[in-house]
Amino acid sequence: MSALHTDPMSIRKESGLPTLAHLNLIAAAFEAVDGNDWADDVAEFIKEMAYLVDDLSAEQVLRDVNEDRSVSGFPEVKGVDQVEAEMSERKRYYRNAIKDALNRLPTASLVEAMTLAVDGITCGGEDHAPELIDELVDSYAVETQGFLQKEAENAQKLIKAARDSAKSGENVVKPLVDKLEAVARNWDKVAQPIQLSAKARGIEHAPSHEIAYSIRSLAIDLFNEHDMLTQSQRLTGLIQELFAELPEIAEQIELDSDALADISQRRNESVAIDPIRTLCESVLKSIERNPRAAHSEGLRLLNEGGELLKVAPIKSSSPTYLEAKDILAISLMQCAVAYGNETSKWEPCVSLLENALKLATEVKLRQKISENLVIVKANHASLGDLEPIEKAPSLSSFNGIGVTLYGRTDKYPSDGSYMATYYFVFFFIPIFPIARYRVIPxxxxxxxxxxxxxxxxxxWHIAISLGLIMLMFANV
Structure with missing residues (x-):
C-alpha cells in the first residue's frame, strides 16, 4: 500500500486482482495524483480504469462478495439489485476520483491528459468509448463551455475584422489571420476531447462546426472576392489540421484544398510559360508591321518556342503546358495567314500550318487550323508561287497589234482556272511572251x-523572236 503514496502510477502493474478490488485500488491511486505527474501517465491510468469499469458486472461482484462473506461466516447477499445500486455509487466515485485528479493537474496537462485518453481509447474517434469516458467528456464539456464560448467569440470578431479589412489588401489581412490562427488553435486544443468523443458517438459537436464553417467562409471570400490565394490556402489548411475529427467538414475542406492547390499550381505554371507568351506577342506585333516577315517570324516561333517548351518547369501532361502549345499554334497560324495573304506564296504557309497542327491540342483550334490548311493547300495547288497583282493587265489591241492572252495550261478543276501567257502580238501573231497569269474566264x-x-x-520564244528580228534588220 505504500506504493499509493510513493509511486501511485505503479498500481497499474498490479495483476490477478478481482475487477472491483482493482478498481478500488486504482481509485485510491488517483487520489495521490498531483501536478507533478505526466499527462500521458494519467491518460493511461484513465483508460485502464475505463476498461475495468466496462468489465465490471453485478453477477461477478455478487459472486466475489458472497465468497468473502462465506469465508467470514456472514450470510450471503441474495439479490443483484443491492449490488447494482452499490455499483452505481462506486462508478460515481471512480469518475469523481478521476475528475479530482485531473483538477489537480495544471490546465495544459489536464487538457492533454483528456485528449490522450479519449484519442487512445476511441482510436481517433473511430471506436465507441467506454461509458466512463463518455461521462468524463460530458463533464469536461460543461466545465470548458465558458472558455470555448469566449474563444469562439474572439474568433468570430477576428473573422469579421479580416473580412471587413480585405479591401485594404493582404498586408492588412495577414496579421488578422495570424491572430485568428492562434485563437483557433487555442480553441481546438481544448475542444479536442469533445470532438473525438462526438465523432466516436456519431453525433455533431455544434460549436466546432460553427467555428469551422465560419473560418471556411472567410477563406472562400478572401479568394473569390479579393484573390488572396495564399491566405485562403492557409485558412483551409488550418481547418484541415484542426477539424479532422469532423467528417462532414473534413470532406468539404479536402475539396476546397484540392481546388485551391490546383489554382495555385496553374498560377505557378502560368508564370513558367510567360516567356512563350512574350515571344508570341513579339512575333504578332512584328508581322502586323511587316506581313512579308511572317514566314521568318513563324520559323523563329518554331525554334525559340520549341526550346522554351522543353525547358518549361511543368509536366507535359499539365493543362498549362497544353495551353502553351496552343498559344504557339495560334501564333503560327496567324503567321501563315498573314504571309499568304501578303505574298501569295502558299508553300511556306503549308509548312507553318502543318507545324501548328502538330502543336495544337484544343479541338476547335485544331479544326480551325485544318480548315486553313485545306484552303492554303488548295491555293498552293491552284496558284503556286504566283505574285500578287494590284490590277489586271491591259488586253487592248488595234488592228491586230497590242497585247492579249494565249494558251491554257496547268488547269485547276476546282475553280476552273488555268495559266495563260500574256503576249505582245503583231497582226494577231504572238511575238513576245511578256508574262504568265493564272486566270478564270x-x-x-x-x-x-x-x-x-x-x-x-x-x-526560248523570246530569244528566237529577237534573233529573227535582228536577222531581218541585218538583211535590210
Whole structure:
C-alpha cells in the first residue's frame, strides 16, 4: 500500500486482482495524483480504469462478495439489485476520483491528459468509448463551455475584422489571420476531447462546426472576392489540421484544398510559360508591321518556342503546358495567314500550318487550323508561287497589234482556272511572251488571280523572236 503514496502510477502493474478490488485500488491511486505527474501517465491510468469499469458486472461482484462473506461466516447477499445500486455509487466515485485528479493537474496537462485518453481509447474517434469516458467528456464539456464560448467569440470578431479589412489588401489581412490562427488553435486544443468523443458517438459537436464553417467562409471570400490565394490556402489548411475529427467538414475542406492547390499550381505554371507568351506577342506585333516577315517570324516561333517548351518547369501532361502549345499554334497560324495573304506564296504557309497542327491540342483550334490548311493547300495547288497583282493587265489591241492572252495550261478543276501567257502580238501573231497569269474566264473577260514566271519555252520564244528580228534588220 505504500506504493499509493510513493509511486501511485505503479498500481497499474498490479495483476490477478478481482475487477472491483482493482478498481478500488486504482481509485485510491488517483487520489495521490498531483501536478507533478505526466499527462500521458494519467491518460493511461484513465483508460485502464475505463476498461475495468466496462468489465465490471453485478453477477461477478455478487459472486466475489458472497465468497468473502462465506469465508467470514456472514450470510450471503441474495439479490443483484443491492449490488447494482452499490455499483452505481462506486462508478460515481471512480469518475469523481478521476475528475479530482485531473483538477489537480495544471490546465495544459489536464487538457492533454483528456485528449490522450479519449484519442487512445476511441482510436481517433473511430471506436465507441467506454461509458466512463463518455461521462468524463460530458463533464469536461460543461466545465470548458465558458472558455470555448469566449474563444469562439474572439474568433468570430477576428473573422469579421479580416473580412471587413480585405479591401485594404493582404498586408492588412495577414496579421488578422495570424491572430485568428492562434485563437483557433487555442480553441481546438481544448475542444479536442469533445470532438473525438462526438465523432466516436456519431453525433455533431455544434460549436466546432460553427467555428469551422465560419473560418471556411472567410477563406472562400478572401479568394473569390479579393484573390488572396495564399491566405485562403492557409485558412483551409488550418481547418484541415484542426477539424479532422469532423467528417462532414473534413470532406468539404479536402475539396476546397484540392481546388485551391490546383489554382495555385496553374498560377505557378502560368508564370513558367510567360516567356512563350512574350515571344508570341513579339512575333504578332512584328508581322502586323511587316506581313512579308511572317514566314521568318513563324520559323523563329518554331525554334525559340520549341526550346522554351522543353525547358518549361511543368509536366507535359499539365493543362498549362497544353495551353502553351496552343498559344504557339495560334501564333503560327496567324503567321501563315498573314504571309499568304501578303505574298501569295502558299508553300511556306503549308509548312507553318502543318507545324501548328502538330502543336495544337484544343479541338476547335485544331479544326480551325485544318480548315486553313485545306484552303492554303488548295491555293498552293491552284496558284503556286504566283505574285500578287494590284490590277489586271491591259488586253487592248488595234488592228491586230497590242497585247492579249494565249494558251491554257496547268488547269485547276476546282475553280476552273488555268495559266495563260500574256503576249505582245503583231497582226494577231504572238511575238513576245511578256508574262504568265493564272486566270478564270468570266463573261467577256478574265479574272486575274496572280502573275507567274515565264517558262523555259517562253524564254526560248523570246530569244528566237529577237534573233529573227535582228536577222531581218541585218538583211535590210
Amino acid at each position: 468570266t463573261d467577256g473577260g478574265y479574272r486575274f488571280l496572280g502573275k507567274g514566271r515565264l517558262r523555259t519555252f517562253d524564254k
